[in-house]
Every structure is written in C-alpha cells, then in structure tokens.
Amino acid sequence: MKKKITILPGDGIGKEVTTSGKKVLEQIADCFGHEFIFDYALIGHEAIEATGNPLPDETLTKLKNSDAVLFGAVGHPKYDNDPSAKIRPEQGLLKMRKELGLYANLRPIKLFDELLEASSIKPEILKGADILFFRELTGDVYFGERGRKDNNDTAYDTMIYSRYEVERIAHKAFKAAQTRSKKLTSVDKANVLESSRLWREVVQDVAKQYPDVTVEHMFVDAAAMKLIQNPKSFDVVVTGNLFGDILTDEASQIAGSMGMLASASVGDTVGLYEPIHGSAHDITGKGVANPLASILSAALLLDISFGLKEEADTVIKAVEQTLKEGYRTRDIADASTPHEKILGTEVMGNV
Amino acid sequence: MKKKITILPGDGIGKEVTTSGKKVLEQIADCFGHEFIFDYALIGHEAIEATGNPLPDETLTKLKNSDAVLFGAVGHPKYDNDPSAKIRPEQGLLKMRKELGLYANLRPIKLFDELLEASSIKPEILKGADILFFRELTGDVYFGERGRKDNNDTAYDTMIYSRYEVERIAHKAFKAAQTRSKKLTSVDKANVLESSRLWREVVQDVAKQYPDVTVEHMFVDAAAMKLIQNPKSFDVVVTGNLFGDILTDEASQIAGSMGMLASASVGDTVGLYEPIHGSAHDITGKGVANPLASILSAALLLDISFGLKEEADTVIKAVEQTLKEGYRTRDIADASTPHEKILGTEVMGNV
Numbered sequence: 001m002k003k004k005i006t007i008l009p010g011d012g013i014g015k016e017v018t019t020s021g022k023k024v025l026e027q028i029a030d031c032f033g034h035e036f037i038f039d040y041a042l043i044g045h046e047a048i049e050a051t052g053n054p055l056p057d058e059t060l061t062k063l064k065n066s067d068a069v070l071f072g073a074v075g076h077p078k079y080d081n082d083p084s085a086k087i088r089p090e091q092g093l094l095k096m097r098k099e100l101g102l103y104a105n106l107r108p109i110k111l112f113d114e115l116l117e118a119s120s121i122k123p124e125i126l127k128g129a130d131i132l133f134f135r136e137l138t139g140d141v142y143f144g145e146r147g148r149k150d151n152n153d154t155a156y157d158t159m160i161y162s163r164y165e166v167e168r169i170a171h172k173a174f175k176a177a178q179t180r181s182k183k184l185t186s187v188d189k190a191n192v193l194e195s196s197r198l199w200r201e202v203v204q205d206v207a208k209q210y211p212d213v214t215v216e217h218m219f220v221d222a223a224a225m226k227l228i229q230n231p232k233s234f235d236v237v238v239t240g241n242l243f244g245d246i247l248t249d250e251a252s253q254i255a256g257s258m259g260m261l262a263s264a265s266v267g268d269t270v271g272l273y274e275p276i277h278g279s280a281h282d283i284t285g286k287g288v289a290n291p292l293a294s295i296l297s298a299a300l301l302l303d304i305s306f307g308l309k310e311e312a313d314t315v316i317k318a319v320e321q322t323l324k325e326g327y328r329t330r331d332i333a334d335a336s337t338p339h340e341k342i343l344g345t346e347v348m349g350n351v
Numbered sequence: 352m353k354k355k356i357t358i359l360p361g362d363g364i365g366k367e368v369t370t371s372g373k374k375v376l377e378q379i380a381d382c383f384g385h386e387f388i389f390d391y392a393l394i395g396h397e398a399i400e401a402t403g404n405p406l407p408d409e410t411l412t413k414l415k416n417s418d419a420v421l422f423g424a425v426g427h428p429k430y431d432n433d434p435s436a437k438i439r440p441e442q443g444l445l446k447m448r449k450e451l452g453l454y455a456n457l458r459p460i461k462l463f464d465e466l467l468e469a470s471s472i473k474p475e476i477l478k479g480a481d482i483l484f485f486r487e488l489t490g491d492v493y494f495g496e497r498g499r500k501d502n503n504d505t506a507y508d509t510m511i512y513s514r515y516e517v518e519r520i521a522h523k524a525f526k527a528a529q530t531r532s533k534k535l536t537s538v539d540k541a542n543v544l545e546s547s548r549l550w551r552e553v554v555q556d557v558a559k560q561y562p563d564v565t566v567e568h569m570f571v572d573a574a575a576m577k578l579i580q581n582p583k584s585f586d587v588v589v590t591g592n593l594f595g596d597i598l599t600d601e602a603s604q605i606a607g608s609m610g611m612l613a614s615a616s617v618g619d620t621v622g623l624y625e626p627i628h629g630s631a632h633d634i635t636g637k638g639v640a641n642p643l644a645s646i647l648s649a650a651l652l653l654d655i656s657f658g659l660k661e662e663a664d665t666v667i668k669a670v671e672q673t674l675k676e677g678y679r680t681r682d683i684a685d686a687s688t689p690h691e692k693i694l695g696t697e698v699m700g701n702v
C-alpha cells in the first residue's frame with residue numbers, strides 16, 4: 001500500500017511525540033511492505049512565528065492532498081496569559097477541523113491492564129472500563145458567533161447546533177454502538193439549554209433507526225460525576241464539542257494518564273490523528289513526555305484511514321508488551337516502577 | 352435570636368431531605384434558645400402541578416421576606432424526556448436565583464475522614480483534600496438569549512458575561528482565599544471563548560487588589576482532569592455558571608458521594624441553602640436518600656446567614672459523630688459497613 005501522510009508537529013511536546021509516532025509508522029511500513037511518504041507542515045504558534053498565520057494556506061493544501069494526518073498539539077502560554085491577543089495558535093486548530101470537515105472526534109478510553117495502578121481511581125472501579133467517546137468537533141460554542149459589546153465590558157459566545165450536525169455524529173455513534181455492547185449514552189444539558197434540547201430531540205429521532213441499541217440521555221453534570229463513580233457503566237458516549245472536550249479530558253484519568261490517549265478526527269475527507277493531551281509547555285524539551293498517545297494515534301490512523309487492522313494491532317501489542325516489561329514514562333509510573341525503567345520520550349518511542 | 356426560615360422542598364427526594372434539614376434546625380433552636388419560624392413554599396414540578404407556574408409569585412414574596420431559605424431540589428423525568436416542553440421545573444430554580452440575586456454559589460468539598468473508603472478515588476489521593484468552589488450563579492449560558500431558527504432546525508444559547516458580574520464573584524473568591532491558603536484557581540476556556548477571555552481579564556484585574564493571593568488560571572478541560580488526578584492541588588476555585596455546574600458535580604466524588612455536599616447561594620439579599628444533588632427521581636420515596644447534604648446545608652445556613660458559628664459547628668460535629676459510629680446511607684456505605692448500620696433517610700436524619 002502506498003500512502004501520503006502529513007506530519008503536523010505543532011507546538012510544545014507536539015514535536016517530541018509525533019517523532020515517535022512517525023517512527024512507528026516507518027517501522028510498520030518496513031515490516032509489512034507498505035510505502036508511506038511523509039511530509040511536514042506548520043500549524044499553531046510555530047506557524048504564527050514563521051508566517052503570521054496559525055494555519056497557512058500551504059498547510060491546508062498539503063493536508064487536503066494527503067491520505068492521513070498525524071498531528072501533535074497547539075498552544076503557547078504567551079497567548080493564554082494575554083486575553084486580548086488577536087491571533088492565537090488554537091485558531092489554526094479550529095480552522096483546520098472546520099475546513100477539513102472533521103466533525104467526528106473518536107476518543108477511545110481503555111485502560112491497559114498494566115496501568116491499573118497508575119490512576120488515582122481505585123483499580124476495582126477501573127478494571128474492565130472501556131469507553132468510546134464521539135465528540136462532535138465542528139459545531140457548538142467553538143464555532144458560533146462571538147464578540148464584545150458595551151465598550152468591551154460584555155463578552156459573548158454562541159452555542160449553536162443544527163439538526164444535520166447532530167444527525168451525522170449520532171449515526172456514527174449508533175453504528176459504533178451496534179458493533180459493541182449496543183448501549184449509547186448521549187450527554188447534554190437539556191434541562192437548561194435549547195441547543196441541548198435540539199440535540200436530545202435529534203438523538204431520539206435517529207435512535208428509531210437503531211432499535212437494537214439502548215439509548216440513555218444524561219445531563220453533563222451527572223455524567224461528569226458518574227464517569228468517576230462508575231466508569232464501567234458507560235460504553236459508547238456521544239456529546240457536543242464543549243462537553244466532549246471536558247468529559248474526555250476528565251476520562252483520561254480512567255486510562256491512567258492523558259499521555260495514553262489517542263484520538264481520531266474523521267468526517268468528509270482526510271482523517272486526522274492526535275493525542276488528546278495538549279502542548280504541555282511545562283514539560284516541553286525535557287524529554288519526559290509520554291509518546292504512547294501519539295503512537296496509539298498512529299495505530300488509529302492505520303486502522304481507520306487505511307483499513308490496516310493487522311498493522312494497527314501490531315502497534316497496540318507492542319505498546320502492551322512495552323508496558324508489560326515494566327517500561328514507563330514518568331506520568332504512568334507508580335511507586336512500584338523501578339527507577340531504571342522510567343524512560344524518556346525518545347527511548348520509550350524506540351522500545 | 353428570632354429568624355424566619357422558608358423551607359422549599361421542591362421535587363423528588365427534595366421533600367425527604369429537607370425534612371431532615373428542618374429537624375436539625377429545630378433541634379438547634381431548642382438547644383441554643385433561638386426561635387426559628389418555619390414556612391413552606393412551592394417550586395418546580397410541584398408548583399407547576401398546583402399553579403401552572405414553576406415559581407409562583409407567592410413563593411417569591413415569601414422568600415424575599417424570609418431571613419434564609421432551605422431548599423431541596425427541582426426536576427422531573429417527564430420534562431427531561433420531552434425536549435419540546437415549554438414549562439419546566441428548572442425555570443423556577445433559575446428564575447429564583449436571578450430574582451433573589453444569588454450570584455455566588457459556594458460549594459465546599461471536604462471529605463469526612465470516616466468516608467475515605469467510600470469514594471472511587473484512592474484514599475491516599477483524597478486524604479486532606481479541601482476545596483471551596485465559587486460558582487457564578489446568575490449569568491453565563493443559563494441566562495443568555497436562546498431560541499430556534501431555520502424552521503426549528505437550528506437551536507442556540509448565548510454564553511455571556513459582563514465585567515461587573517465577574518468582578519463581584521471574583522472579590523468573594525479572593526476574600527475567601529485570604530482566609531484559607533491564599534491560593535485561587537480561576538477556571539475558564541480562554542483559549543477558545545470570548546466570554547472566558549473577559550473572565551480571565553477581569554480576574555487578572557481584581558487580583559491586583561489581593562497581592563497576598565496567588566492566582567492560577569486553568570482551562571476547564573485541564574481542571575476536569577486535574578480534579579481527579581490531584582484534588583489536593585486545589586484550594587479555592589472560582590468559575591462560571593456552566594463550568595461550575597459540571598466541575599462541582601464531578602468534585603462530589605472527592606467527598607465520597609454527592610449525598611454529602613451542601614451549597615450556599617448568596618448575593619444581594621436572602622441566602623439560600625441546598626444540597627448539590629438533584630431531585631433523583633430514581634430513588635424518590637424509597638427512603639434511601641442521604642439527608643446529610645441537607646443537614647450540612649442547614650449548617651451553612653446557620654453559619655453564613657445567621658452568623659451562628661457554634662451552632663453550625665455543632666451540626667457538623669454531629670454528622671462526624673454519626674459517621675464515626677458507623678452509620679451510613681446506601682450511597683456512602685462501603686463493603687466494610689455492617690448491614691444493620693445502613694440506614695434510611697429518616698433514621699439517618701434522627702441519629
């Protein structure tokens with residue numbers, strides 16, 4: 001198989017972890033006789049520094065012409081502490097999601113048995129937890145109208161959803177539920193928000209086409225609580241962009257660490273694969289970032305964009321084996337990990 | 352001391368738990384020689400059934416004329432599953448918060464040592480956690496313009512904040528931080544939302560008046576993660592209405608159960624005290640609801656609205672003693688609780 005993959009390192013630890021992800025893709029190409037052609041493009045703070053634009057046209061063209069994208073992260077503390085900055089790294093990310101039509105963000109939350117002790121949650125609560133989140137990614141308050149009024153003293157953002165946006169992500173989630181335990185939880189805040197009432201209405205409508213799937217509607221506050229109280233009560237979860245952002249970061253604790261979680265963004269065209277962790281400037285350049293989320297993103301890429309199931313499984317098995325042998329990065333080490341098995345990003349990526 | 356207290360049971364387990372809360376207030380009045388005059392009023396589904404209005408004028412007048420309010424919960428599954436319902440119990444709650452100017456919702460999250468094992472989070476992660484949330488309660492997407500367009504196929508809500516709204520809650524949070532460990536975490540999503548950028552700007556401005564307090568700004572997704580990963584890293588937290596709703600429900604797991612958490616809503620006029628749990632129709636009428644959140648709400652009422660510190664402490668000590676003696680409701684029982692010590696709502700309220 002011959003494929004074009006664009007690597008989009010972005011900011012912070014994005015560069016370190018995509019290096020590991022790419023290395024794994026190269027090894028898979030070697031072992032299985034595929035030809036992957038890699039190219040690089042700029043996004044985020046990096047792109048602003050080089051071109052003034054967080055998503056240069058050249059990047060967008062490259063992405064549209066590739067068969068899959070391996071992405072790192074964007075963000076920089078410089079903008080976070082300056083609420084008045086007009087150009088921001090995150091604008092590049094949001095514009096990319098929108099322009100590529102990446103409306104469905106899949107975030108599988110699964111704990112590797114070897115990491116049962118790495119989480120702050122009790123092992124008996126976690127054991128067997130396996131959740132697949134569908135986060136809507138191109139709508140909601142991320143893309144509604146926003147601005148200031150009253151002399152800059154009032155600020156607003158618009159949470160907004162249209163029927164077709166809810167329909168298409170709901171269909172994806174229902175289809176996934178059919179291949180798993182046939183249970184879908186839809187999360188909203190329909191007791192207060194009109195956009196959530198539309199969300200619930202549409203999910204109820206779409207549900208009629210999947211009579212074999214049991215649907216449960218849950219308020220986001222209750223879901224945030226229950227995810228920790230009883231993660232095993234969830235299987236497939238579908239929710240809007242903002243609630244999905246919050247709940248999946250929270251759910252990372254179910255997998256032991258954010259450094260373990262990969263995500264796939266798919267939709268109309270090319271698929272994009274990225275860790276759910278951010279740019280993490282506090283640990284950038286120290287070589288301690290966990291590359292496994294990027295490596296697992298590469299596995300999702302092989303599986304979802306290229307249909308290479310065996311290759312994807314090989315990557316996952318290698319990760320399992322590495323953990324079984326006791327190798328850990330700092331974030332997933334527990335007190336029982338011997339010091340000499342705590343590895344840096346690069347070595348962990350090589351193991 | 353002579354005071355008028357309105358009891359607002361509301362829906363579901365609201366009635367059961369406020370009965371316990373009221374009983375405790377009566378006992379305190381007896382022991383300490385105060386005179387508390389109780390009155391009842393209708394809100395929520397109950398009020399809709401009786402008057403067609405989730406917050407009848409009569410209720411509002413009673414509340415405005417009382418010295419404090421002990422509230423239960425509102426909500427009913429009937430409306431939750433009917434996204435098109437025009438009149439809803441929650442409207443009564445939101446209107447009440449707005450009309451009474453209850454802009455600051457204080458949610459103390461503290462684990463009683465006796466419940467260390469009741470949580471799904473590991474005891475060593477929890478031990479010593481003590482967080483005070485300030486949730487803004489009369490602004491944000493709860494009160495912005497909302498509606499439908501495009502033939503009902505598009506729905507929107509407006510997240511909106513004005514400078515003075517952020518200022519007044521920030522001042523309350525900074526003042527509280529000064530009396531505690533002098534550390535404040537402000538939670539927003541300023542990398543995406545304009546209303547969050549205003550929030551951050553204002554908190555940064557207000558911070559200048561409290562040079563002894565260290566402020567940390569955190570994105571809501573990161574906060575949702577960190578609350579579970581390392582709850583002890585938080586002390587006072589201030590955030591908007593929606594993020595506060597989600598994060599405090601999540602944080603209930605730090606205290607072992609939602610059934611343990613009380614909250615105080617204060618602002619311009621009378622103070623209102625309520626459990627953070629909802630109406631919980633799934634357990635209504637079964638007598639298994641945990642009354643401690645309502646009892647601890649009564650303690651907050653004594654402390655904050657009446658300045659009766661000793662009386663409030665007496666209530667908290669009584670709760671501690673009850674837990675120490677091994678009594679539990681179902682939600683906070685762990686495997687080591689002997690069956691005969693698992694009590695129903697009424698008995699737990701009497702102990």
Ligand SMILES: CC(C)[C@H](C(=O)O)[C@@H](O)C(=O)O
Pocket residue numbers: 074075090093245276278542543572
């Ligand atoms: C960086 C930020 C804009 C982004 C988001 O909120 O979507 C990130 O948190 C994510 O989850 O991918």
Ligand SMILES: CC(C)[C@H](C(=O)O)[C@@H](O)C(=O)O
Pocket residue numbers: 191192221425426441444596627629
């Ligand atoms: C019932 C609901 C409208 C309410 C809210 O979201 O504020 C509740 O969840 C709460 O936290 O008091």
